[in-house]
Amino acid sequence: MRYLLQFLNTIADLPLAWFTPLWRRRGHEAATLLTRYINHYRPSLPEERRAELRATKDALKEALIYWRKDEVRQLTQRIHTQYAELPGFRRHWVVEFVESFFVIAVVFLGLRTYFVQPFRIPTNSMWPSLNGIVIHPVEEIPSLPKRVWDTITLGSSYVDVTADKAKQIVRITQDRQFLLFTITKLHFDDNSSVTIPAAAGAVTDYLRRQGKLTTLGGRRLYLPYKPGETIIRARVDAGDMVLVNRMSYHFRRPRRGETFVFDTRGLNATNSQLQDQSEGTHYIKRLVGLPGDKINIATPYLLINGDVAKEPGIARVAARQAPYNDTGYVALDPRLTPTAYLTRGQKVQLSTSVPSKPWLREYMAMGDNTLNSLDSRYWGPVHQFNVLGPASFTLWPFTWHWGAID
Numbered sequence: 001m002r003y004l005l006q007f008l009n010t011i012a013d014l015p016l017a018w019f020t021p022l023w024r025r026r027g028h029e030a031a032t033l034l035t036r037y038i039n040h041y042r043p044s045l046p047e048e049r050r051a052e053l054r055a056t057k058d059a060l061k062e063a064l065i066y067w068r069k070d071e072v073r074q075l076t077q078r079i080h081t082q083y084a085e086l087p088g089f090r091r092h093w094v095v096e097f098v099e100s101f102f103v104i105a106v107v108f109l110g111l112r113t114y115f116v117q118p119f120r121i122p123t124n125s126m127w128p129s130l131n132g133i134v135i136h137p138v139e140e141i142p143s144l145p146k147r148v149w150d151t152i153t154l155g156s157s158y159v160d161v162t163a164d165k166a167k168q169i170v171r172i173t174q175d176r177q178f179l180l181f182t183i184t185k186l187h188f189d190d191n192s193s194v195t196i197p198a199a200a201g202a203v204t205d206y207l208r209r210q211g212k213l214t215t216l217g218g219r220r221l222y223l224p225y226k227p228g229e230t231i232i233r234a235r236v237d238a239g240d241m242v243l244v245n246r247m248s249y250h251f252r253r254p255r256r257g258e259t260f261v262f263d264t265r266g267l268n269a270t271n272s273q274l275q276d277q278s279e280g281t282h283y284i285k286r287l288v289g290l291p292g293d294k295i296n297i298a299t300p301y302l303l304i305n306g307d308v309a310k311e312p313g314i315a316r317v318a319a320r321q322a323p324y325n326d327t328g329y330v331a332l333d334p335r336l337t338p339t340a341y342l343t344r345g346q347k348v349q350l351s352t353s354v355p356s357k358p359w360l361r362e363y364m365a366m367g368d369n370t371l372n373s374l375d376s377r378y379w380g381p382v383h384q385f386n387v388l389g390p391a392s393f394t395l396w397p398f399t400w401h402w403g404a405i406d
Contacts, residue, residue: 024064027072030079031060037083053083117246117388118395119261121239121284122182122199125367125374128323129259129313130284130394131401133182133198133239135206141233155238155397161194161231169212169222174200182239186231198236206234240401242284245392253290254363254387256304257311259405260287262365262386267379284391285375286313289350289364296347300328302366313406317368330370332377341380350381359385 034057042050056075063071124132141147141160150156167188177183177197184203186194196203204220207213212223225231244261254260261284289295294305301318302309309315318328334343342348353360362381367373376382394401 021069023069023073023076024067027060027064027076030076031057031064034060034079034083116392117244117261118241119244119282119284119391120181120241123201123239125369125372126259126284126286127369129286129316129368130240130242130391130405131237131399133202134237135196135198135202135232136235136237137206137209138233138235150235153398155241157197157236157238158234159196159236160233163225163227163229163231165190165227166224167192168224169207172200172203194231196232196236197238199239202236206232238397240394240399241396242391242405243393243395244389246389248389248392249387254287254390256287256290256293256309257313258287259284259313259391260365261388261391262382263388265386266383267386282388283365283375285365285367285373287363288314288366289362289376289381291350291352291361291363293364294347294349295342295364297329297331297342297344299330302329313368317370325369325371327371329366337378340378342377353384359383363387 034053038045038050038053038057045053056079060072060075060079063075121130121132124134126132138158141158142150147156147158150158167190169186170189171187173185173187175183175185181197182199184196184198184200186196186203188194204213207222212225214221214223242261261282263282288302288309289304296303300320302314308318317324320326320328331342331344331346332340334340334346337343348364350362350364351360353362361384363384364376365382366375366377391405393404396402
């Protein structure tokens with residue numbers, strides 16, 4: 001009966017901790033503190049002291065099991081007054097903080113490595129199914145309440161930078177901040193820099209629209225800024241943060257039509273026209289081809305083994321209904337991209353690999369925004385060892401994309 005009561009108490013206390021009476025919570029804390037002290041200092045404690053501490057601990061636990069309120073309060077008070085002065089009984093708050101931090105870090109890294117991993121979408125290659133980082137020019141920066149509201153709902157931030165003197169951009173670099181956030185730095189000829197919370201492609205697109213970036217002979221030319229001239233005044237909408245289910249593919253095969261995330265090891269992911277997508281270590285695309293599939297494009301359709309692909313995510317792109325582009329799936333022009341994997345009029349077949357090397361199975365990945373997506377058409381198939389898992393849920397921001405991903 002005692003063990004049954006102990007089990008029922010544990011079940012009741014853990015999920016309902018916020019509603020547990022204060023005397024029970026403090027009793028549990030005192031029992032935990034005493035148990036930890038006994039376990040840590042057991043070798044150095046005299047037998048009499050050890051027996052006394054164990055008796056107090058057992059009495060407190062039994063009082064908690066049978067909900068003896070007055071006895072729990074007395075024993076809790078005794079622990080905090082009689083034993084508080086023992087060397088090492090109360091640990092410094094810094095030690096407690098460091099220990100808690102490392103426990104949280106280990107749990108987070110374990111979840112990220114083996115179960116779910118957050119992934120921030122830096123580009124618009126999956127638009128409109130998923131949003132990347134977008135820069136919207138604004139005439140003026142709104143009030144603080146408006147900025148706070150936009151941050152909560154849209155994940156937006158505002159950037160307002162003016163040139164303090166005559167200067168010119170000399171290079172643009174992309175980096176990551178806090179492991180999740182993509183940032184771009186504008187480096188100027190006076191050794192100053194401006195940080196923008198967006199992918200490099202979105203920043204260069206903004207500069208082009210503002211007339212500060214042009215291309216001549218394949219080279220980028222940056223036009224200079226005058227003193228007091230606006231470098232950037234814009235609202236930056238954050239890309240969707242999605243959760244990747246890293247366990248799913250351990251129990252099932254990837255499915256055609258689902259959105260999935262993979263790393264870029266071994267991929268020749270470079271293209272001068274799509275530099276905004278060539279810097280990442282992970283991509284998110286729609287899985288449009290499975291091992292053994294024969295694939296070709298007959299605009300606007302994607303053909304699998306000679307038939308039009310029927311999966312919902314693929315069909316939406318081919319249907320060309322707004323907000324999707326009005327072109328559908330497009331094969332690359334071999335004259336413009338002679339080294340591409342899938343060009344106009346070409347058909348490719350994905351390898352099933354040999355049974356002893358399942359990690360070499362091939363998948364084809366394409367973005368829903370096919371007019372601006374660096375995907376398998378350019379650099380070829382994704383191998384099994386690159387695949388992380390399906391993107392299962394849009395965690396933030398709270399737009400119409402929030403929720404399960406199809």
